Amino acid sequence: MKRRRPGPSGVVEAPLNATAQAKAKDEGRPSVADGRLQTYEPGDNVRRFLELLSSRVSRPLAVSLTACVHCGLCAESCHYFLARPDDPTMTPVWKADQIRRIFKRHVDWTGRVAPWWIKAGSPRNDEDLNRLKNVVFGTCSACRRCTYNCPMGVDTGLLVRFTRGLLTELGVVPEGVFNVSRDQWETGNQMAVSEQDYLETLEWMRDDVRTELGDDSVEIPIDKDGCDVLYTINPREIKFDPRSIAQAAKIFHLAGESWTMPKWGWDQTNFGLFSGDDNLGAFVARNVYEAAERLRAKRIVISECGHGYRSTRWEGYTWAGYDQKLPTESVVVTLKRYIEEGRITVDPSKNPDAVTFHDSCNIARSGDLVEEPREVLRRVCSDFREMFPNRRENFCCTGGGGLLSMAEYRPLRLEVGKIKADQLRATGAKLVCTMCHNCIDGLNDLIKHYKLPMRVVQVLELVSNALVLPGKGA
Amino acid sequence: MSGFLKILENEVQIAALIFMAIVYILRLAWIFRFRTRRDRTFAAGRESTGAGYSLMNIAMPGAMESTRKRPGFYAQFVIFHLGVAAAIAGTLIIPYAPGLFERRPSVLLFQAVVAAAFVVGIIRLVRRLTNPVLRSVSSPDDYFSLVLLIVWFAAAVLAMPNQPGKGEGPLIVYFGLTAFFLVYVPFSKICHYLYYPFTRYYLGRSLGHRGAFPPSTKRRVAPVHGEERT
Numbered sequence: 001m002k003r004r005r006p007g008p009s010g011v012v013e014a015p016l017n018a019t020a021q022a023k024a025k026d027e028g029r030p031s032v033a034d035g036r037l038q039t040y041e042p043g044d045n046v047r048r049f050l051e052l053l054s055s056r057v058s059r060p061l062a063v064s065l066t067a068c069v070h071c072g073l074c075a076e077s078c079h080y081f082l083a084r085p086d087d088p089t090m091t092p093v094w095k096a097d098q099i100r101r102i103f104k105r106h107v108d109w110t111g112r113v114a115p116w117w118i119k120a121g122s123p124r125n126d127e128d129l130n131r132l133k134n135v136v137f138g139t140c141s142a143c144r145r146c147t148y149n150c151p152m153g154v155d156t157g158l159l160v161r162f163t164r165g166l167l168t169e170l171g172v173v174p175e176g177v178f179n180v181s182r183d184q185w186e187t188g189n190q191m192a193v194s195e196q197d198y199l200e201t202l203e204w205m206r207d208d209v210r211t212e213l214g215d216d217s218v219e220i221p222i223d224k225d226g227c228d229v230l231y232t233i234n235p236r237e238i239k240f241d242p243r244s245i246a247q248a249a250k251i252f253h254l255a256g257e258s259w260t261m262p263k264w265g266w267d268q269t270n271f272g273l274f275s276g277d278d279n280l281g282a283f284v285a286r287n288v289y290e291a292a293e294r295l296r297a298k299r300i301v302i303s304e305c306g307h308g309y310r311s312t313r314w315e316g317y318t319w320a321g322y323d324q325k326l327p328t329e330s331v332v333v334t335l336k337r338y339i340e341e342g343r344i345t346v347d348p349s350k351n352p353d354a355v356t357f358h359d360s361c362n363i364a365r366s367g368d369l370v371e372e373p374r375e376v377l378r379r380v381c382s383d384f385r386e387m388f389p390n391r392r393e394n395f396c397c398t399g400g401g402g403l404l405s406m407a408e409y410r411p412l413r414l415e416v417g418k419i420k421a422d423q424l425r426a427t428g429a430k431l432v433c434t435m436c437h438n439c440i441d442g443l444n445d446l447i448k449h450y451k452l453p454m455r456v457v458q459v460l461e462l463v464s465n466a467l468v469l470p471g472k473g474a
Numbered sequence: 475m476s477g478f479l480k481i482l483e484n485e486v487q488i489a490a491l492i493f494m495a496i497v498y499i500l501r502l503a504w505i506f507r508f509r510t511r512r513d514r515t516f517a518a519g520r521e522s523t524g525a526g527y528s529l530m531n532i533a534m535p536g537a538m539e540s541t542r543k544r545p546g547f548y549a550q551f552v553i554f555h556l557g558v559a560a561a562i563a564g565t566l567i568i569p570y571a572p573g574l575f576e577r578r579p580s581v582l583l584f585q586a587v588v589a590a591a592f593v594v595g596i597i598r599l600v601r602r603l604t605n606p607v608l609r610s611v612s613s614p615d616d617y618f619s620l621v622l623l624i625v626w627f628a629a630a631v632l633a634m635p636n637q638p639g640k641g642e643g644p645l646i647v648y649f650g651l652t653a654f655f656l657v658y659v660p661f662s663k664i665c666h667y668l669y670y671p672f673t674r675y676y677l678g679r680s681l682g683h684r685g686a687f688p689p690s691t692k693r694r695v696a697p698v699h700g701e702e703r704t
Contacts, residue, residue: 057508058508058509058510058511059505059506059508059509059510059672059676060510060673060676060677060680061508062505062508063505063669063672063673063676064673066669067666067669067670067672067673069663069666070608070611070612070613070616070663072605072607072608072611073540073541073544073547074540075607076540076543077539077540081607086606088606088607088609088610088611089610091607091610091611093607093611094607094610094611097611109504110501110660110661113661114661116614117613117614117615117618118613118614118615118662118663119611119613119614147677148538148539149538149539149540150540151531151532151538151540151541151551152666152669152670152673152674153528153531153670153673153674153676153677153678154673155673155676155677313515314515314684317513317514317515318511318512318513318514318515321514322514323514324514324515324516327516328515328516364686365686366684366686367684367686368518368519368684368685368686370689389539391689392686392689393539
């Protein structure tokens with residue numbers, strides 16, 4: 001069989017588009033005017049980049065930057081390389097080497113002795129920084145699959161995020177990353193949802209649940225003090241598909257939960273994870289933690305979102321320098337508890353179609369939830385089947401790492417999505433369930449592009465379908 | 475044994491070792507200069523268990539897809555590093571416990587291990603030269619370190635019978651290369667063993683805290699009263 005020989009992806013040469021940055025500066029947008037969000041200024045960016053690199057490296061990063069032995073074992077763990085096997089620039093080791101060589105030249109003193117001997121080097125100008133931007137934003141979804149497959153324990157996902165953060169400080173970022181960061185800095189949520197839209201959508205969903213259950217006592221409480229659960233969501237739920245809010249509200253109501261949503265601090269997503277901007281990460285995460293504190297909630301519950309879960313449950317506390325005080329959990333864990341405690345009753349025959357589960361990278365590899373969603377799905381679906389590989393070895397949906405917001409990398413993203421598409425097709429399932437909103441969009445793109453006969457659902461939807469309503473039987 | 479070989483086997487090795495130790499101490503001091511951040515979250519697992527699991531990864535080829543799917547690669551890794559250990563041991567046995575190499579089976583065992591490592595070294599060199607992925611990332615140091623090890627293995631095989639009366643050439647090459655190694659290693663990729671405990675510890679600690687290391691399909695108890703546990 002003739003081996004396919006794709007040419008270079010071309011992604012590395014994609015130009016820097018700073019139009020939105022210039023516009024934001026001209027308009028005096030607050031996040032830019034007060035310096036929270038940096039814009040690109042032609043000039044001495046290389047010097048600034050090197051200063052940031054030297055000052056921000058942590059010990060786990062430093063050892064990841066020095067320990068690689070170039071064994072190449074990581075290559076076949078990466079969906080980019082698996083889809084483009086003749087392109088060495090798609091391997092994790094090559095991508096990590098683009099920052100490693102700079103580190104070795106400027107920070108690692110052994111590398112200064114004879115830089116050429118270990119391929120250490122410097123970015124020469126802004127064009128080189130732009131190429132680095134394209135590597136770390138455009139050819140890696142920071143899924144950390146390679147991290148789990150490195151014999152040395154090199155955390156390439158962490159290196160990629162670190163490098164993104166340095167470039168974000170210089171405004172050398174894809175336009176989409178700038179726009180979403182700006183919105184999240186200025187509105188507290190990454191889709192610039194206004195408070196009015198937020199509240200009206202919640203009212204609309206409350207009314208839908210009232211109609212569905214025939215029960216006017218259903219509420220979606222806002223800023224209610226002293227509740228057991230503070231429920232936080234992804235702005236995508238408000239903007240594009242609020243049914244998940246209604247499903248959660250219905251389940252909370254039937255479970256007799258004492259819950260509320262905050263008027264401010266409701267966005268559990270965090271673009272700081274993708275842009276590498278720890279300050280943005282801290283700001284967004286702190287909004288959620290302070291909302292819980294302000295409302296004296298006993299638990300933070302995060303709706304189904306991969307990077308939102310990782311950010312709010314794990315990374316955000318560190319970014320914000322905020323010691324965790326409250327249990328912080330995914331709504332899937334909450335659902336599992338309701339089922340186990342008999343607070344809701346479910347009937348798996350109400351979900352008769354074959355369902356497979358896609359593990360979100362941020363939840364499975366950078367978080368702790370692997371078995372919980374499966375335990376719920378086995379209780380609410382009559383035909384649950386695994387895809388292979390799965391759990392922490394699952395492949396990225398290709399929408400991770402914020403790539404959905406970076407239109408310039410979409411063709412490559414869809415091309416390398418072949419690995420995921422093949423995985424999905426092999427299950428024969430009609431539904432692919434995921435507990436991540438980015439995965440929903442990433443998988444939907446692949447389903448459309450590769451013409452897969454399946455639909456994406458979330459755990460909440462399947463649990464909601466399977467509910468046995470009081471007095472109505474199975 | 476000539477006076478030159480005697481000095482090469484003893485004083486030169488000790489001086490090179492001291493140099494290596496000094497560079498390693500400086501290296502460790504450099505690593506500890508970088509800060510670490512405290513994890514502020516409730517743990518879902520044990521950091522120490524995660525770190526231990528991560529450090530033991532070296533002995534668990536089934537733990538990673540990359541080695542599970544390529545048992546031959548893992549076998550090469552084991553043989554290569556056993557060869558390194560045997561060749562290092564040889565540099566200590568010859569000057570300090572020569573009696574061990576007076577027994578032919580001992581010599582043959584050591585030679586067999588090092589010879590196998592030599593063959594693996596050749597395979598690795600061919601792979602590095604022919605695999606486009608490896609070529610794209612390999613530095614002169616990557617090639618030089620590997621060639622140096624291959625030559626050192628060959629010298630070790632020839633030197634291990636330890637019969638200077640039949641010619642000191644193999645012993646001079648073996649100990650000369652060993653001394654050069656001790657000086658060169660801290661500046662090359664070969665010193666990756668110095669970093670291995672750090673990378674694996676930090677990765678394991680972080681993922682252990684989150685309950686991801688060690689991977690388990692054990693049913694986890696849902697958090698109820700603010701305490702999250704496995």
